[in-house]
Amino acid sequence: MNFTPKFLTAAALAAAMSFAIAADPIKIGVAGPFTGGSSSMGVSMRDGVRLATDEINKAGGVLGRQLQLIERDDEAKNERGVQIAQELINKEKVAVTVGYINTGVALASQRFYQEAKIPVMNNVATGSLITHQFDDQPENYIFRNAAHDSIQAPMVVEEAITRRGYKKVAILADSTNYGQLGREDLEKALALKGIKAVAVEKFNIKDVDMTPQLLKAKEAGAEAVLTYGIGPELAQIANGMTKLGWKVPMIGSWTLSMANFIDNAGPGGEGARMPQTFIQEPTTPKRQSFIINYLKTFNPKNARIDSPVSAAQGYDSIYLLAAAIKQAGSTDGPKIKAALEDLKTPVDGVVTSYNKPFTAKDHDAITANIPVFGEVKGSRVVYAYPDDQKKASEVRVKDVNAKGALAVKK
Secondary structure, three states: OOOHHHHHHHHHHHHHHHHHHHHOOEEEEEEEOOOOOOHHHHHHHHHHHHHHHHHHHHOOOEOOEOEEEEEEEOOOOHHHHHHHHHHHHHOOOOOEEEEOOOHHHHHHHHHHHHHHOOOEEEOOOOOOOHHHOOOOOOOOOEEEOOOOHHHHHHHHHHHHHHHOOOOOEEEEEEOOHHHHHHHHHHHHHHHHOOOOOOEEEEEOOOOOOOHHHHHHHHHOOOOEEEEEOOHHHHHHHHHHHHHHOOOOOEEEOHHHHOHHHHHHHHHHHOOOEEEEOOOOOOOOHHHHHHHHHHHHHHOOHHHOOOOHHHHHHHHHHHHHHHHHHHHHOOOOHHHHHHHHOOOOOOEEOOOOEEOOOOOOOOOEOOOOOOOEEEEEEOOEEEEOOHHHHHHHOOOOOOOOOOOOOOOOOO
16 A cells, blocks of 8 residues: 555645744734824834834845734823733734833833733833833843933933033923833932922823913023923923023923924924934934935925934834844744843844843843934934034944943832
């Protein structure tokens, strides 16, 4: 009896099944606010992620598989973020997730990934606590490639107090986790300079009248206003100053670069300064290529990326995860985490060159030597200092000894 045909058929079937399994896409969750006041950050991040994914897929994917983005709009709402996390983990079976724009959404949602042992790459949210939320646990699946607030706050204070010589500053921060944690970091950085803010005021999301807060700051003799909030409300601060006829510098966290601050504040926003990991200028070949491809693909208004920082960090987050998956040779969460903590091959990113960006105890890729200062000028963000523009053209890597960051409370 000849068994060869049956044997060949079984072998062919097995080969076909193996190929089908190998060809299954690698699912990557993308969570962020694509509508509402935070959407300029969320959409820019998502588009940066899409651009990187498209490039990787055209080059053959990862492990012979295409990357598939599973995108969800969290609307900047904690409860929506929680629902999305559970859906991406339990229904979509994502291998990893990127995103989180809002600190509160990240802190509410990422615990589900931690429990499922699925890595998360925060690529915009900057609350200092984000990568330390699970320091009491033996393993940590939360990573980030954004400049956390313990880096930004000292930069803001250094700019106001040391570089520009102001002795009296006010703090205006929104009532969210992002705003209030950032306020704490600002007060901590000021204390290290022996200075206490002359006024510390809070406002809510969607507030349109900042007159009470600004009057208290003005009456206290503030020479500058330090901010922690997002674009729409920051614009109301600038507009409120204009109405009061009181113009002092606004210096704040990176969100002063958001398009909906610049556009809504108009002339009142001119001169605002903020830390930036990326400014839309072709200072390196990698940045030039990214900017050209982004503008060509998404055609934003006035050839300006709404949130350049979000777009660049979103783009880099995909390349970091792709490198980890390739090194791990697997989409298994613990193996990807282990690879991220010991990346063997540098990743040439838009923000920086990532050379061993993470360790088992340090899940923040960005250190204090990387961000520079941007300034709103002519309806876009430019380099505030010529030396920073020169610095941005140099290859910079993580410097664990970089000064300027506050100690993160764990």
